[in-house]
Amino acid sequence: MKKRGKKNVFRLGLTSLFTDISSEMIFPVLPLFLTTVLNAPMSIVGLIEGIAEATASFLKLASGWFSDKFGKKKSIVIGGYSLSTITKPILAVASHWTHVLGVRFFDRVGKGIRDSPRDALLAASVNKKTRGKSFGLHRALDTTGAIIGTIIAFLLLRLYSGDSFRLIFLLSFIPGVIAVLILIFGVKEKDHKKDHKFKFNFSKLNSNLKKFLFIIVIFNLANFSYAFFLLRAKNIGVLISLIPLIYLVYNLMYAFFSVPAGKISDKIGRKPVLFSGFLLFGLTALGFAFIANRITIWILFGLYGLFMAITEGVSRAFVSDLSNKNIRGTALGTYHMLVGLTVFPANLIGGFLWDAINVQSPFIYAAALSILSSFLLLFLIKNNHKKAM
Template sequence: MKVRLLSRTVWVLALVSLFADIASEMLYPIMPVYLRSIGFSVLLIGVLEGVAQATAGLSKGYFGRLSDRTGQRLPFIRWGYLLAAVSKPMLALSPLPLWVFGSRTLDRFGKGLRTGARDALLSDEATPQTKGRVFGFHRAMDTLGACIGPGIALLYLYLQPGKYTPLFYMAFVPGLASVLLIYLLREKRRPAKVSPRGSKYNFLDFLSYWRESPAAYRRLLVGLLLFALFNSSDFFLLLRMKEAGLDDTYVIGLYIFYNLVYALSSFPMGIAADKWGLKPIYLMGLGLFAAVYLGMALTLRMEVYLVLILAYGLFAAATEGVSKAWITNICAPRDTATAIGTYTAFESIATLGASALAGLLWQLYGPATTFAASGILAILVVVYLAFSVKSPVTQSSSS
C-alpha cells in the first residue's frame, strides 16, 4: 500500500509553525541589541535566555506526559501558540528586568506547552521510514518563517533605524494567524492512560520516564544532553558578529542567510537521513557545529563569517529534526510526547547552564575562549555518539 508522505495535518502544522516563527524571528535578531539598549549586560542576557529555555524545557516534559496521559494533542497546541503570540507585544510594554523576564518566560512556556503534543502529532502522521522527511519538512517550513521574519525586521529598521519597539507589536499579527490556523486541524481522540490508583501527577512526574524508557533512549540522551551543555543561545553568535564591527543590517542579513540555508536544507537532510541513516547525518551536523564554533573563535573577518553561517545552517538542518525523528523511532508510539518532552526538558535545563556559562566565560575571558570551548567539546560528543549509541532500527521498506 502506498503511503502519502506529507498528510494534510503535516501541512497545516507546518503552516502554523511558519507564521509563529515569522512572529518570533522578527524579534530574535534584534533582541540582543534591544536588551543592551535597555541596560542588560551580556551576562544578564545569558541568564535571561537560560531561564526562558529552562522554563520551556520543564513545561515540555510536564505537558508532553500530560498529552500522552489524556490522549489529547490539539488543546496543548492551541494554548501554546496563543501564549507565545500574546507575549510578543508584552515585551515592549516595560524595560524593567522583571517584566522582560516574565514576558520572555511566558513565550517559552507557550513553547513548552505545545512542543511535545505537536511533535507527537507529526510522528503519528509518519512511518519509521518517513520520520526524517516529515520532521525535516516541518523544520523547513518553520525555518522559512525565520527567513521572512528577520526580512521584515530588516526592512523596517532600514526605514526606521534604531526604533525597535513597534516591531514587538507588529509581531503579534503573524502570531495570531498561527493560532487561527490550528482550528483547521482535527484529531482522533486517543484513549487516556490509566494511572495506578492513588497516584498523583505533579510537575516533575515526567522524570519517571527516564527509568521506564528503553536503554537505547537513555544512551542517546546522554550524548544529546552533553552537547546541549555547551550549545548556548544563538544570541552569542549575533553578539560576536556585532562586536566584530558589523552593523545591524549585516548582522540581520547574515541571520536571514543562516535561516535560508537551514530552511532549504532541512527537507533534503531529512530525506538523506531516511535513506542513509539518522545517526550519520546527525554526527555530520555536530562536526559542522564544531567547525563553526572553532572558526568563530579564530576569525573576525566578514567573508569567513559568511562561510561559517552557511555551515551553521547545514548543522541545524542535520540535527534539529533528525534528533526528534531518532527519538520517536526508539520510543513506543504511546510515549512519543513524553519521550520528546523529557528530552527537551533536560535539554533546556542544560541550556540554562550553557547560556549562563557562555555569558560568564565571555565576560571573564572574551568571546574567543567561549567559542573555542564549545567547538572542542562538540568533537568529544561526536566520538561518544559514534562508539556508544547504535543507529535506530527501522523496518526496511522492502521487508
C-alpha cells in the first residue's frame, strides 16, 4: 500500500469514525425514544427503518454510477456527509413518529449519496493484496466511532436528569462537523477525466459477482435493523439505561475483529470468511430467539458484532475484487442498493412477525434465511481467489 493510499484509507476512516460518533449517539436510543416517548408500535419502528434504508439504497446506485461517469468521487462524498450532519439534530424537536421518519429519510439520503463513491475512492487507494485489510481498517475506525458515541449516549442517559434523548440529538452535531472537515481537507483524490462513453451493463458483470449479489438479496431479507436486537434486550427486562452499554459490546467486537477478518480474507479468500459470517448470524439469531436473558444477551450482542466484523468489510472487498475498476463505483452502488432494498421488506416482515405472532418469530425467520444463504454461497460461488481482479 502506497503512502498516499495509506493516508487516504486512514483519513476516510477518521471521517467515518467521527460520523459514527454522531450517529451512534442517536441510533441505540432512537428505538427507545420512538416506543417510550412517542409511543410508536414495533411495526412503525420497522416501517421507519425500512423506508430509511430503501431510500439510501436507490441513491447508492445512482451516486456510484455518477462517480464512475464523471470521475469526481470526493465532492459527492462531501455532499452526503454534510447532509446527514445537518439533518440529525432536528430529532431534538420531534413530537411525532412522522418527524423521526422525515429525519431518518434525509439522513439516509446523505448516506446513500456518500457510501458507494467513498468505497470506490477507498478501493482505488490500495491494491488487491491489501484491499481486505484496508476495508477492515475502515470498518474498525467506523466502529470505534460507534463505541465512543454509544459511551456518550450511555453516560448522558445515566447522568443527565432532564430530557436526555433530546440533548443527545443536539450534541450529535459536533462530531458530524469534525468528520466533514477531515474529509474536505485531509482526503485526496486522483484526477480522473470525464468518461463520455461510460456505460454499465449488468449482464456483462463477472458471473461470480452476479451470483454473490443474488445471495446478498436472500441473506438481507433476514438481516433486519439493529433496532429489533435492542428492543429484544428491553423485552427481556434489561434497564433502558443499560441498553447502550450492551450495544457497546456489539461495537467492541465489531471494531476489534474487522481488521483480522479482512487480513484473513486477503490470505484465504473472501468466500470462506463470508460463509462463516453468514452461518454465525443464523446461529446468533437462534440465540436471540430461544436463550436470550439478562446474562446471555451480552454474549449474543458480542456474537452479533463478530458477525458484522466478519462480513461488512469483506463483502465490499469481494465486490471490488470482482468488478473492473472503471465500473467499481456502480458495482458497489448496485451491491449497496440491493442490501437496502431487501432490508426494507426484512424490517416490515420482522415488525409484523413481532406484533402478530411473538418476539421470537423474527429471529427464527432470520436464522432460516441466513443459514440458507451461507450454503448458497458455499455451492454457487466458484473458488477464484487468485483470479479476482
